[in-house]
Amino acid sequence: MDADRISQILSDLPDLPGVYRFTQNDTVIYVGKAKSLKKRVRNYFSDPDKLHSRTKKMLSIADDLHWVICKTEDEALVLERSWIQLHSPKYNISLKEAGHHPRIALSKDEYPSIYITYKENKNSELYGPWPGVDLKKVIESITLVTGIRSCDRAKFNTAKNNNRACLLKDLGKCVAPCVKSDLNYQEIVKDVRKILKGATALNVSHFQDMMLKSSEEEDFELAALWRDRIKSISYLNQTQSILQSSVDSLDVLVYLNNSPYSVVSVAKIRDGFIQSVLAYISDSKDKNQFKLEALQQAGILSDKKFPLLTDEKFDESINILIPSTQEERRLYEFVLRNATESLRIGLRESMNRSSIDESIKTLTAILELPNPAYHIECIDIAHTQGTFPVASVVSLLDGLEDGAGTRRYILPKELGGNDPGSIAWVMRRRFRIEKDGSIHRGLPDLLLIDGGLTQLRAANSVLDTLGIKLPVFGLAKKEEEIYRTDGTLVKLPINAPELLILRRARDYAHKTANTYHSTRRGKSAILSILSGIPGIGNVRQKALLDAFGSVEALANSTPSQIAMIPGFGTGTAQRVHEFLAPWREGKPNDTDCESDTVITK
Numbered sequence: 235m236d237a238d239r240i241s242q243i244l245s246d247l248p249d250l251p252g253v254y255r256f257t258q259n260d261t262v263i264y265v266g267k268a269k270s271l272k273k274r275v276r277n278y279f280s281d282p283d284k285l286h287s288r289t290k291k292m293l294s295i296a297d298d299l300h301w302v303i304c305k306t307e308d309e310a311l312v313l314e315r316s317w318i319q320l321h322s323p324k325y326n327i328s329l330k331e332a333g334h335h336p337r338i339a340l341s342k343d344e345y346p347s348i349y350i351t352y353k354e355n356k357n358s359e360l361y362g363p364w365p366g367v368d369l370k371k372v373i374e375s376i377t378l379v380t381g382i383r384s385c386d387r388a389k390f391n392t393a394k395n396n397n398r399a400c401l402l403k404d405l406g407k408c409v410a411p412c413v414k415s416d417l418n419y420q421e422i423v424k425d426v427r428k429i430l431k432g433a434t435a436l437n438v439s440h441f442q443d444m445m446l447k448s449s450e451e452e453d454f455e456l457a458a459l460w461r462d463r464i465k466s467i468s469y470l471n472q473t474q475s476i477l478q479s480s481v482d483s484l485d486v487l488v489y490l491n492n493s494p495y496s497v498v499s500v501a502k503i504r505d506g507f508i509q510s511v512l513a514y515i516s517d518s519k520d521k522n523q524f525k526l527e528a529l530q531q532a533g534i535l536s537d538k539k540f541p542l543l544t545d546e547k548f549d550e551s552i553n554i555l556i557p558s559t560q561e562e563r564r565l566y567e568f569v570l571r572n573a574t575e576s577l578r579i580g581l582r583e584s585m586n587r588s589s590i591d592e593s594i595k596t597l598t599a600i601l602e603l604p605n606p607a608y609h610i611e612c613i614d615i616a617h618t619q620g621t622f623p624v625a626s627v628v629s630l631l632d633g634l635e636d637g638a639g640t641r642r643y644i645l646p647k648e649l650g651g652n653d654p655g656s657i658a659w660v661m662r663r664r665f666r667i668e669k670d671g672s673i674h675r676g677l678p679d680l681l682l683i684d685g686g687l688t689q690l691r692a693a694n695s696v697l698d699t700l701g702i703k704l705p706v707f708g709l710a711k712k713e714e715e716i717y718r719t720d721g722t723l724v725k726l727p728i729n730a731p732e733l734l735i736l737r738r739a740r741d742y743a744h745k746t747a748n749t750y751h752s753t754r755r756g757k758s759a760i761l762s763i764l765s766g767i768p769g770i771g772n773v774r775q776k777a778l779l780d781a782f783g784s785v786e787a788l789a790n791s792t793p794s795q796i797a798m799i800p801g802f803g804t805g806t807a808q809r810v811h812e813f814l815a816p817w818r819e820g821k822p823n824d825t826d827c828e829s830d831t832v833i834t835k
Contacts, residue, residue, distance in 0.1 A: 239298070243275065251307045252302055254266050254267075254274070256325075258296055304571075345383060348384050361430040378406065483504045492577055593735055603705050608631065609631055611739075619651070627639075628739065633735050658695065662700075683707070684743055689708060693706055
């Protein structure tokens with residue numbers, strides 16, 4: 235890579251978890267993960283003499299580097315593993331860290347068993363790791379659903395020699411290949427492999443039919459076993475990682491616009507694994523045409539073999555899937571994070587850097603700041619007549635929105651409508667002192683409060699109490715006036731570049747707070763509707779909300795789909811289905827909560 239490309243990469247890299255790939259002639263030669271992409275990749279170029287000879291060789295032939303951001307380091311670990319399996323990069327050595335992360339193994343015996351391992355094992359098929367997932371519960375669910383054995387070789391041989399199965403057979407957790415020679419065990423093993431690769435779409439209806447049949451025959455013990463198997467399938471569905479989708483293959487498209495530029499990010503999911511994430515940026519005004527062009531460049535439009543997961547229909551010839559399940563939303567949000575990052579980089583590269591720097595320097599001089607305002611944070615409050623109060627803290631870096639610096643807070647109910655009190659509460663959370671004496675998340679160069687003198691003084695009072703010196707100003711929306719803490723005003727021309735930077739921060743905070751507030755109100759409205767279902771308490775209401783996301787999706791589901799949720803039997807599922815009949819018929823009860831006005835300060 236030449237010096238200019240390295241410099242561009244280092245300036246664009248985000249301080250976020252993710253996976254990076256070094257390439258040579260578009261061939262992946264190394265895949266790595268990072269808790270912070272910016273810090274990890276910078277190490278490759280900061281002191282080359284300290285690098286391993288193998289790494290030096292890799293860098294000498296690499297001609298580019300690409301990355302995707304992840305929500306957590308654990309998510310990055312899973313994606314790194316899947317891409318190493320997919321690309322077999324030349325410079326990736328065996329994964330030594332496996333000892334720190336447990337994985338699920340299938341032994342290569344005549345009758346394979348399933349177990350957890352921390353070691354590399356040539357005599358077993360290894361799956362994972364899945365950080366944060368209860369692997370013991372996963373194995374318990376798999377054995378209950380499929381009947382694959384989970385005992386070690388010694389116990390298996392003992393049972394086989396004695397021709398007597400262990401207790402797991404009686405519990406319905408093993409088909410007992412130790413005593414059944416005519417068993418088609420390899421079909422069970424194939425089903426287990428599908429589950430571990432993400433394809434959990436087993437025949438749930440068969441399980442439900444058997445449960446109902448057992449109930450009708452008053453064999454309630456067997457019916458309970460079938461019920462537990464259904465719940466196990468539901469658990470396996472819920473624990474599927476975003477990086478190993480239960481949908482075998484599909485494409486994902488996300489469109490974002492930040493005038494004058496737009497970005498389309500496209501991901502390919504094949505056999506449950508994310509194979510690629512591509513981004514295209516343009517100043518095109520035709521949104522739908524830009525989407526089609528991006529799909530064409532990504533090689534997706536030509537075959538249209540798989541459904542396209544996106545947020546709206548834009549072409550009748552494409553099989554478009556709107557995110558509705560929890561897993562589909564996770565996939566969409568993964569691509570959305572990368573689209574946001576691509577747009578940030580595109581805007582940074584396309585905007586006149588010198589003009590932004592000049593505006594920041596001018597703003598610094600006007601407000602008499604001790605340091606240039608390269609890092610600005612803004613706080614905003616949103617509520618509806620004092621209900622569902624929330625707050626946002628957003629960040630601008632070099633005049634551009636910094637998604638990684640965004641924080642959202644649910645405010646105590648008693649602060650609803652008390653904007654100064656809410657500002658003070660958020661200030662104490664944002665600028666709390668850590669145990670080592672440092673300030674949580676550091677300090678920005680300038681803090682902006684969306685509001686007038688009252689809100690500004692509430693914020694400044696907290697800073698004084700904490701002993702923190704930080705330039706803080708208020709921006710009143712009506713006249714776009716800048717308030718100082720001493721009550722004096724700074725008035726700038728409405729289109730002054732310096733004021734536009736502050737307005738961008740304020741509008742970003744305003745949008746973030748409003749969106750979060752609307753989401754909370756929407757969820758509350760759904761829970762209010764669900765609370766009317768007889769026999770459904772708070773826990774099961776939340777389970778329905780998490781599983782379906784909206785009343786419409788729940789109303790259009792079948793009783794069997796509802797029964798798959800842990801805690802729901804067939805009778806309860808039927809009761810929920812019947813209660814929501816008015817929503818299926820387009821005649822919902824009078825529970826509209828969208829007419830209120832969102833109040834922001």
